[in-house]
Amino acid sequence: MTDTLALVQDESRDTGEQAPPSLRVALVGNPNSGKSTLFNALTGLRQRVANFPGVTVERVEGSYRRDGTTVEVIDLPGMYSLSAESPDETIALDVVLGRADGVPAADVLVVVVDGERMERNLFLTTQVLELRRPTVIALTRMDRLDAAGVDVDVVELIHALGTVVVPVVATRGEGIDRLRHAIDVAAELPRASLHLVSDEAAGADAEPDVHDAGRRYRWIASVVSRVVRRRPPVARTPGDRVDAIVMHRAAGPVIFLAVMALMFEAMFSLGRPLADAVQALITLTGRGIAASMPPGELRGLLVDGVVNGVGSVVVFVPQIAMLFLFIGILEDTGYMARAAFVMDHWMRPLGLRGKSFIPLVSGFACAVPAVMGARTVQEPKERLATILVLPLMSCSARLPIFTLLVGAFVPPLSVAGASLQGLTLLAMYLLGTVAALATAALLRRTLLRAATRALIMELPTWSLPSARVLAASVWRRVRVFLREAGTIIFACAVVVWALATHPRPDPAPGTTVTQEQALSTSALGRIGHVIEPAVRPLGFDWKIAVSIVASFTAREVFVSTMGTLYGVERGADNETNSLAERLRAERNPSTGAPVYTTRVALALMAFYVFALMCTSTLAITMREIGGGWRGMRWVTLQFTWMLALAWVGAFLVYRGGAFFGTGGA
Amino acid sequence: MVSRRHRAKLQIRTGGTATATRCPLGQCAPGSLVVVVQLDCAPADARRLRPLGVFEGAYVRVVGGHHGTILDVRGARLALDSDLARTIIVEPVSL
Numbered sequence: 001m002t003d004t005l006a007l008v009q010d011e012s013r014d015t016g017e018q019a020p021p022s023l024r025v026a027l028v029g030n031p032n033s034g035k036s037t038l039f040n041a042l043t044g045l046r047q048r049v050a051n052f053p054g055v056t057v058e059r060v061e062g063s064y065r066r067d068g069t070t071v072e073v074i075d076l077p078g079m080y081s082l083s084a085e086s087p088d089e090t091i092a093l094d095v096v097l098g099r100a101d102g103v104p105a106a107d108v109l110v111v112v113v114d115g116e117r118m119e120r121n122l123f124l125t126t127q128v129l130e131l132r133r134p135t136v137i138a139l140t141r142m143d144r145l146d147a148a149g150v151d152v153d154v155v156e157l158i159h160a161l162g163t164v165v166v167p168v169v170a171t172r173g174e175g176i177d178r179l180r181h182a183i184d185v186a187a188e189l190p191r192a193s194l195h196l197v198s199d200e201a202a203g204a205d206a207e208p209d210v211h212d213a214g215r216r217y218r219w220i221a222s223v224v225s226r227v228v229r230r231r232p233p234v235a236r237t238p239g240d241r242v243d244a245i246v247m248h249r250a251a252g253p254v255i256f257l258a259v260m261a262l263m264f265e266a267m268f269s270l271g272r273p274l275a276d277a278v279q280a281l282i283t284l285t286g287r288g289i290a291a292s293m294p295p296g297e298l299r300g301l302l303v304d305g306v307v308n309g310v311g312s313v314v315v316f317v318p319q320i321a322m323l324f325l326f327i328g329i330l331e332d333t334g335y336m337a338r339a340a341f342v343m344d345h346w347m348r349p350l351g352l353r354g355k356s357f358i359p360l361v362s363g364f365a366c367a368v369p370a371v372m373g374a375r376t377v378q379e380p381k382e383r384l385a386t387i388l389v390l391p392l393m394s395c396s397a398r399l400p401i402f403t404l405l406v407g408a409f410v411p412p413l414s415v416a417g418a419s420l421q422g423l424t425l426l427a428m429y430l431l432g433t434v435a436a437l438a439t440a441a442l443l444r445r446t447l448l449r450a451a452t453r454a455l456i457m458e459l460p461t462w463s464l465p466s467a468r469v470l471a472a473s474v475w476r477r478v479r480v481f482l483r484e485a486g487t488i489i490f491a492c493a494v495v496v497w498a499l500a501t502h503p504r505p506d507p508a509p510g511t512t513v514t515q516e517q518a519l520s521t522s523a524l525g526r527i528g529h530v531i532e533p534a535v536r537p538l539g540f541d542w543k544i545a546v547s548i549v550a551s552f553t554a555r556e557v558f559v560s561t562m563g564t565l566y567g568v569e570r571g572a573d574n575e576t577n578s579l580a581e582r583l584r585a586e587r588n589p590s591t592g593a594p595v596y597t598t599r600v601a602l603a604l605m606a607f608y609v610f611a612l613m614c615t616s617t618l619a620i621t622m623r624e625i626g627g628g629w630r631g632m633r634w635v636t637l638q639f640t641w642m643l644a645l646a647w648v649g650a651f652l653v654y655r656g657g658a659f660f661g662t663g664g665a
Numbered sequence: 666m667v668s669r670r671h672r673a674k675l676q677i678r679t680g681g682t683a684t685a686t687r688c689p690l691g692q693c694a695p696g697s698l699v700v701v702v703q704l705d706c707a708p709a710d711a712r713r714l715r716p717l718g719v720f721e722g723a724y725v726r727v728v729g730g731h732h733g734t735i736l737d738v739r740g741a742r743l744a745l746d747s748d749l750a751r752t753i754i755v756e757p758v759s760l
Contacts, residue, residue, distance in 0.1 A: 080713075080717055081716030083712060085709070085712065085713055116740065117741040119739040120717065120738065120739050120740070120741045123718070124716070210711075210721070212715075213715035213716060213718075214720045217718060217720065217723065217739075236696075236728070239742070243742070244729050247730065247731065247735070252731070344733070344746055345733070345747075348746075353746075453709070453710065454706060454707070454748065454749035455746035455749065456710070456714060456717065456744075456745055456749065457744045458717070458741060458742065458743055458744075459743070461742075
């Protein structure tokens with residue numbers, strides 16, 4: 001969940017053990033110039049790589065050793081010029097100018113120039129060179145230039161720019177060692193004063209001259225005409241033909257919805273068998289422990305608390321991995337930027353722009369990195385609205401809840417070729433999306449009124465995603481999820497188990513205590529009974545109330561709490577059935593009617609679609625809004641609003657379900 | 666779309682030559698090569714456009730676009746929304 005944060009923490013731990021770095025390098029470049037791939041090749045540290053301009057938002061650092069010295073590399077957010085227009089560009093600019101808080105000035109600037117879009121990339125390059133700092137230019141994607149039959153005279157380019165240019169193919173590691181050598185040399189050389197283009201002061205604080213861009217581009221064009229020998233320009237590339245279809249007025253949105261539907265369908269139908277396999281493994285582990293230990297407190301803790309609790313969350317790893325894989329593919333192929341442009345037209349009436357769309361879709365994976373990703377939205381009020389509605393997008397942490405309840409209570413029927421289960425899942429995601437967009441529209445018309453900024457978006461070249469990069473990014477995210485399962489969820493599972501088994505009831509002499517009574521008199525049972533009146537109108541019993549209370553820390557805890565609760569109730573000697581089977585078998589002790597009907601399950605899902613139950617999201621939102629009272633006010637408003645939506649939503653689904661007669665089953 | 670005041674301004678800038686061929690970028694047919702005459706959008710948006718290669722005097726090619734315009738700017742593809750494309754005044758170039 002705290003994906004990027006965790007990465008930064010990892011690095012601070014790594015660097016803490018090393019000697020102080022002797023050389024600091026900053027990677028500067030346009031969004032989508034291959035900067036992140038080069039960063040990986042330089043440092044060997046895995047980091048998220050995507051095609052969408054502006055995804056590299058968080059400060060990302062790594063290091064490599066060379067001749068006994070440590071070289072620290074910082075990968076800066078992409079920018080098009082040295083005039084910062086958005087928060088992430090401001091961060092990058094501050095680091096380049098050596099005035100960022102807590103970031104030591106870089107000894108060497110490495111400007112990453114995308115060979116395929118050289119003219120545009122050289123614009124920023126000329127500005128950086130005029131800062132007169134030690135600079136090395138890495139010319140990336142040389143393999144694609146070769147493939148396209150484009151010839152670059154690197155020596156001539158070095159002459160024109162007056163600095164070292166190293167051609168690299170970062171994906172294959174070619175030229176990386178030469179780049180490292182050039183960095184060493186650049187750090188040692190004295191810097192000649194240099195003014196490439198204009199005679200005016202190139203101070204970044206000065207109001208940019210209207211004619212500066214023209215002058216710069218004319219100079220660049222003269223350089224490129226000497227340096228690059230290219231094939232005759234193609235009027236309409238194959239990529240343009242693809243764009244004409246996926247960005248078509250009518251076909252574009254249809255294609256987008258089809259892609260989303262396919263994604264969720266695949267997640268359910270392909271992910272299910274994998275999840276079953278993991279479930280089988282967990283069941284075996286539970287039985288193994290139960291068989292090898294004498295009955296008692298410790299066995300109860302291990303089997304019911306740990307294996308059942310943590311296991312019921314781990315079982316969803318295959319589906320979560322698939323979701324991250326799909327989002328990664330959409331970003332890395334370049335489709336995400338096109339989808340943002342297509343959706344811009346439809347989002348404008350809501351007061352949001354296409355750029356807000358990317359963080360919103362990332363919210364399907366996890367709200368925490370998505371909230372950080374909203375830094376690419378330039379207009380402050382638009383950004384705030386995006387951040388506030390983001391947690392309504394159903395994140396991967398809801399997936400365990402949805403798949404558990406859908407798998408247990410929605411019949412595996414087929415409707416018009418699609419499975420009813422897949423459609424239900426899609427409906428839950430749509431419900432959250434509609435709520436997010438409606439809330440955004442409301443905010444932009446009331447508390448957060450302001451004019452929207454124009455949409456200016458670079459469309460990355462269509463490309464085949466690299467399996468290695470995708471696998472690395474999926475694994476990194478799954479690892480974070482597993483770590484969460486191993487720490488927060490483990491701790492919650494143990495606490496919930498303890499609260500569910502203590503205090504033990506005092507049986508009257510001669511009678512035995514049923515599991516139901518034991519749970520009811522436990523600390524957790526008492527909490528549940530206190531809450532029950534508030535959730536009774538939604539069709540929830542006290543056990544569901546207990547799970548909701550426990551999941552205020554993180555949504556995943558709901559499933560692990562259910563796992564612990566029902567594990568406790570059956571007792572450790574019982575055969576470990578799957579949680580879904582147990583829920584289906586659950587009966588109301590007084591009436592004998594099933595506790596979980598389809599409409600209770602749907603109401604419960606609706607509750608989790610809306611409720612903001614994630615301390616990580618609350619913390620990151622607070623930080624991104626700016627903290628203090630202002631942050632506190634917005635986060636409180638956000639939390640209350642979502643809880644109110646959750647209650648009303650669940651109530652309507654439950655009552656509406658009764659009306660439509662789906663309550664019987 | 667081009668106001669009278671605006672047209673007068675254009676004439677002063679370009680020495681009073683033909684204005685008939687000038688049009689907002691959003692009206693240009695896909696495939697046309699145009700030269701940017703004036704950025705009539707918000708100054709902040711103009712400051713973002715210029716470093717991307719859309720500056721006064723720049724040659725850009727319209728590639729396509731529905732609900733907006735897709736441009737070929739020095740080999741890179743740039744997508745602009747329709748409101749913005751309406752405020753960029755260009756002059757088609759015949760080859």
